[in-house]
Amino acid sequence: MPWFLRSLAIRLVVLVVVFLTVPILIYDQFRAADREKSALLLRDAQLQGELIARSLTQVLQEANTAVPAAIVEDLSQFIDSDARVRLLLRRANVPGAHGFYFVASAPPIPSAHLDREREELLSQGILGRLAQTCSGNLPLAMRVSVGDGPQEVLTSITPVNTEFGCWAIVTSHDSEVIIGSSIGRPYWSTPEVRVAALIYAAMALLVLALFLGVWRNLHRFGELARQIGNDPVNAMSFAAQNTQPELQSVAQDFDRLVESLHSSADRIRRAAEDNAHAFKTPIGVIRQSVEPLKRLVPANSRGVRAIDMIEQSLHRLDSLVSVAQHIEDATADLLEPPWRIVDLSDLVRRMLGGYSGLDIRLRPQFVLQVDNRVAVRANEDLLETIIENLVDNAVSFSPPEGRIDVGVHRRGKLAELTIEDSGPGVDPSSLDRIFERYVSERPEANGDDEGPRDSGAHFGIGLWIVRQNVEAVGGEVFAENRSSGGLRVKVSLPSAA
Numbered sequence: 001m002p003w004f005l006r007s008l009a010i011r012l013v014v015l016v017v018v019f020l021t022v023p024i025l026i027y028d029q030f031r032a033a034d035r036e037k038s039a040l041l042l043r044d045a046q047l048q049g050e051l052i053a054r055s056l057t058q059v060l061q062e063a064n065t066a067v068p069a070a071i072v073e074d075l076s077q078f079i080d081s082d083a084r085v086r087l088l089l090r091r092a093n094v095p096g097a098h099g100f101y102f103v104a105s106a107p108p109i110p111s112a113h114l115d116r117e118r119e120e121l122l123s124q125g126i127l128g129r130l131a132q133t134c135s136g137n138l139p140l141a142m143r144v145s146v147g148d149g150p151q152e153v154l155t156s157i158t159p160v161n162t163e164f165g166c167w168a169i170v171t172s173h174d175s176e177v178i179i180g181s182s183i184g185r186p187y188w189s190t191p192e193v194r195v196a197a198l199i200y201a202a203m204a205l206l207v208l209a210l211f212l213g214v215w216r217n218l219h220r221f222g223e224l225a226r227q228i229g230n231d232p233v234n235a236m237s238f239a240a241q242n243t244q245p246e247l248q249s250v251a252q253d254f255d256r257l258v259e260s261l262h263s264s265a266d267r268i269r270r271a272a273e274d275n276a277h278a279f280k281t282p283i284g285v286i287r288q289s290v291e292p293l294k295r296l297v298p299a300n301s302r303g304v305r306a307i308d309m310i311e312q313s314l315h316r317l318d319s320l321v322s323v324a325q326h327i328e329d330a331t332a333d334l335l336e337p338p339w340r341i342v343d344l345s346d347l348v349r350r351m352l353g354g355y356s357g358l359d360i361r362l363r364p365q366f367v368l369q370v371d372n373r374v375a376v377r378a379n380e381d382l383l384e385t386i387i388e389n390l391v392d393n394a395v396s397f398s399p400p401e402g403r404i405d406v407g408v409h410r411r412g413k414l415a416e417l418t419i420e421d422s423g424p425g426v427d428p429s430s431l432d433r434i435f436e437r438y439v440s441e442r443p444e445a446n447g448d449d450e451g452p453r454d455s456g457a458h459f460g461i462g463l464w465i466v467r468q469n470v471e472a473v474g475g476e477v478f479a480e481n482r483s484s485g486g487l488r489v490k491v492s493l494p495s496a497a
Contacts, residue, residue: 008218012211019204023197034190045083045155049171052078052085053158060160060167075106084109084152088168090134100168134159134166217244221254226339228258265335272328279321287314323461330465333381334472341496342383344415345374345408351387352406355395364398364422369407374415375496378473386469389462390419390489397423397487410495417491425481434479435467436460466491 059074075085084107088100099122102115152172160167220241227236238251238258290310297303352366376383394404402422409416426434430441440460463479466489470477475493482488 008211008215012208012215015207015211019208023200027193030193042155045153045171045173048083049156049169050158052083052171053156053160053169056169057160060164061162063162063164072104072106072108075104079106082173084172084174086170086172088170089165090168091165092163094165100166103167134161213244214247217242217247221251261335265332268328268332268335272325272332275328276321276325280318283314283318283321287311290314327461327465330385330468333379334468339377339379339473341375341377342380343373344376344383344417344493345370345372347380347383348387348406348408348417351384352391355391364395364400364402364404367403367405369405369409371409374408374410376415376473376493377496378493382469382473386466386491387417389466390417390491393462393489394419394421394423394487397421399423411492413495415493415495417493418488420482420486420488422486425485425487426479428481431479431481435463435477437464439464463489 055078056074059071063071071087075087079085084105086105086109087103089103090100152174154170154172156171158169158171160169220243221238224236224238224241238254239248242248242251290307294304294307297307348370349368352368355366391404391406398404398421404422405418405420407416407418409418426441430439433439434441438460467477470491470493473493475491477489477491479487479489
């Protein structure tokens with residue numbers, strides 16, 4: 001399946017387009033068929049009107065001085081249950097007689113209703129055209145209301161010109177076949193089209209509501225996932241947010257997955273603490289046991305050198321245990337970090353202030369170029385670890401009283417953290433490897449290889465943890481050598497603003 005059809009939103013758009021296009025295509029076909037049907041019905045009704053007019057022509061030709069008294073009976077001969085006949089007259093040779101007047105109807109209709117019908121014919125200009133020539137048959141397709149009753153369709157007006165005047169024989173029909181058709185009105189206003197449109201609209205709304213319900217439910221799942229990231233303790237469950245019974249099992253699986261992540265993080269932390277305690281206890285016992293031996297061994301003997309080697313190994317082993325615990329704690333933090341908006345500028349300033357307690361002879365010169373209020377959405381503990389490890393790495397490589405440049409800048413939608421030291425830099429062939437676990441490219445830097453800070457960094461896990469944490473918050477990190485000497489590490493994080 002193409003990638004663009006996998007999206008629920010795109011499928012919804014395609015479905016809407018289909019629902020809008022299909023009625024247009026079908027409507028045109030149905031309207032053409034209805035037009036043919038209406039033409040046949042109208043032609044049949046108009047032929048009936050012409051036959052009625054021809055039958056009445058002889059009677060009207062004989063009316064030379066007055067309206068025939070039996071005209072209503074004559075009209076009644078030609079009507080049936082569906083047809084209606086009206087007779088209008090415009091007198092000839094009468095000064096001021098320009099309009100048509102109602103004469104008779106079959107079946108009888110109140111004159112007020114016929115006056116309304118006549119006004120409609122006048123407004124349409126039909127009687128005006130007829131009055132000019134009083135010849136020819138005018139086919140009609142006009143709907144009129146007869147009083148408070150149902151509508152009728154005027155189908156034809158046939159003029160008969162006599163010495164007495166111009167007669168107009170108006171025929172109409174009110175059969176269900178004609179009234180229910182589109183004769184005299186737009187096709188879309190017919191009952192069958194309206195009913196079909198309502199059914200189609202109901203089906204379309206039902207399908208769209210189904211899609212929108214699923215989409216909204218998935219959107220709630222996404223919002224809840226972000227809430228869990230921001231506050232994993234107080235967030236609701238997926239099952240509580242779900243409103244679709246079909247997605248209940250999926251929501252429960254999500255809840256079990258979240259619970260499993262929390263449990264895994266807790267187990268990792270407990271295991272890290274237990275393992276560290278289990279290792280450091282015998283290390284402490286060995287260290288205490290070495291102290292009496294140092295007093296018993298004569299000076300300048302092989303025993304003194306052996307005890308020194310034991311102490312150095314204990315120190316390194318203790319550092320290894322601390323490093324292992326740090327790695328496991330960092331792994332646990334990656335499983336359930338609470339995400340918040342953190343002011344990276346303020347965080348960098350606060351953390352660099354903590355280095356003021358270093359020995360002034362070894363303390364480097366920090367040069368800050370920090371933009372104000374550069375915010376990111378991340379876990380503050382992860383950011384602190386990133387900054388601490390990068391600064392510690394720069395301090396360990398820089399010579400005493402060296403310079404370390406720290407910058408925080410906003411680059412479009414990214415927040416950029418750069419740390420530049422004045423050390424020897426890194427072999428260009430090893431730049432891509434320094435962020436791997438247990439990889440340490442460390443020449444002699446400041447001549448101080450002792451102390452818990454350096455011993456921990458020398459295991460090659462500081463920059464590895466930096467990369468893990470940066471990628472966990474959706475960022476990137478890379479290193480490059482400075483042209484003036486030293487290493488530049490650049491961290492790009494998604495900006496929260």
